[in-house]
Amino acid sequence: MHDWKSILQLLPPERRSADIRLVARHTDVYEPCDDSYALVDALLADRANLCELHPSICLEVGCGSGYVITSLALMLSDLKDTRFIATDISKSAVETTRLTLEAHNVNADVLVADLVSGIDTHLAGAVDLLVFNPPYVPTPDDEVGIGGIASAWAGGHKGRIVIDCMLEIVDSILSPKGWFYLVTVAANCPGEICQIMRRKGFASRIAIQRSTEEESLHVLKFWRDASNEASDSSNPVSPSGRTSFMQRSLPHHLSRLVSFKPT
Numbered sequence: 001m002h003d004w005k006s007i008l009q010l011l012p013p014e015r016r017s018a019d020i021r022l023v024a025r026h027t028d029v030y031e032p033c034d035d036s037y038a039l040v041d042a043l044l045a046d047r048a049n050l051c052e053l054h055p056s057i058c059l060e061v062g063c064g065s066g067y068v069i070t071s072l073a074l075m076l077s078d079l080k081d082t083r084f085i086a087t088d089i090s091k092s093a094v095e096t097t098r099l100t101l102e103a104h105n106v107n108a109d110v111l112v113a114d115l116v117s118g119i120d121t122h123l124a125g126a127v128d129l130l131v132f133n134p135p136y137v138p139t140p141d142d143e144v145g146i147g148g149i150a151s152a153w154a155g156g157h158k159g160r161i162v163i164d165c166m167l168e169i170v171d172s173i174l175s176p177k178g179w180f181y182l183v184t185v186a187a188n189c190p191g192e193i194c195q196i197m198r199r200k201g202f203a204s205r206i207a208i209q210r211s212t213e214e215e216s217l218h219v220l221k222f223w224r225d226a227s228n229e230a231s232d233s234s235n236p237v238s239p240s241g242r243t244s245f246m247q248r249s250l251p252h253h254l255s256r257l258v259s260f261k262p263t
Contacts, residue, residue: 017044017071024065024099028092030152032067034212035183039133040071042181042207042219047075053177054079055128060086061115061166062132064152066097072131073106084108085123087116090151115166116173123173130174133183134162159188167193170222171200180222181207185215197222 017040023032043050058076060069063086073084086108088094094110101108116123135144135152136159143154144161155161163184170180180202184190194204207221 016074016077018067018074018100018104020067022100022103023067023070024096024103026065026092026096028090028149029096030064030093030149032065034210034215035133035136035217036064036067038208038210038217038219039068039131039181039183042221043068043072043131044075046207046221050076050129050179051079053128053179055082055178057123057127057175058082058084058129058131059116059123059127059173060084060131061088062093062134062152063088063097063110064093064133066100066110068131068133069097069108070100070104070106072129073101073108074104077106085111087111087113087119089114089145093152115162116169120169120173125173125175127173128175128178130170130178130180132166132181134166135159136163136183136185136188138187155188159185160193163188163193164196167196167200170197170202174224176224178224182220182222184218184220186218187215190218190220194220194222201225 018032020032025031055076058069058072060072063069066086069084069086076082084107086094086097087110088097089112091112094112097108097110101110111119113119135155137153137155138159139154139156141156141161143150144156145151146154155163163182166182174180182193184193197204201224202222203225204220204222207219208217209219210217
């Protein structure tokens, strides 16, 4: 009988993602859901471009169950010298991610951190691929970061408190060729998010759009506009030639490092 890794290697790379049956569970950790699947699907759809990008460092902020970082490591497993890093403010999430990585026999460095606190100087200008499925549900501001599983979804006013904190960090950690994938819902005003990033010199597009019974999901992709026209172009276009989101407008400190390398 083949083990899981042998079976997985039989799949074409563009179909490789974490097996939901092998994703670890914890009562205080957000389980993979429609937003997680949409983010992984967006990455899979862009896999050929990601391979051409050949990222040296891939970072997931807010790794939760580990479904996304594990899927990313699997779909890019053919690349050499690519390092995968994941952070989460929850120690339970870090442990759950470690178990998910172990179940799939893939490698990543897993850190307990508030976004990238404590490692931001080490990552400055070095992250080629950044992914973030943030707490985006609109809630009272005082529910943000209260601990437990609520930290995975409570986003404060417009669901934007944590998102906006992340937007302030992206420019400093993303490499010149870096890409940033962000999960949003309509309540987050994704068009406004793209305008904020545009003023910072980033172009954008919708990588994937998906409607569910509860929300309208948009996975946004950002990259630096090499022509320096992101702030004034009326017709921004992605590196793959697709029209941008703006063109298709819509109405603490590092406390622990777990470097997991399965034997």
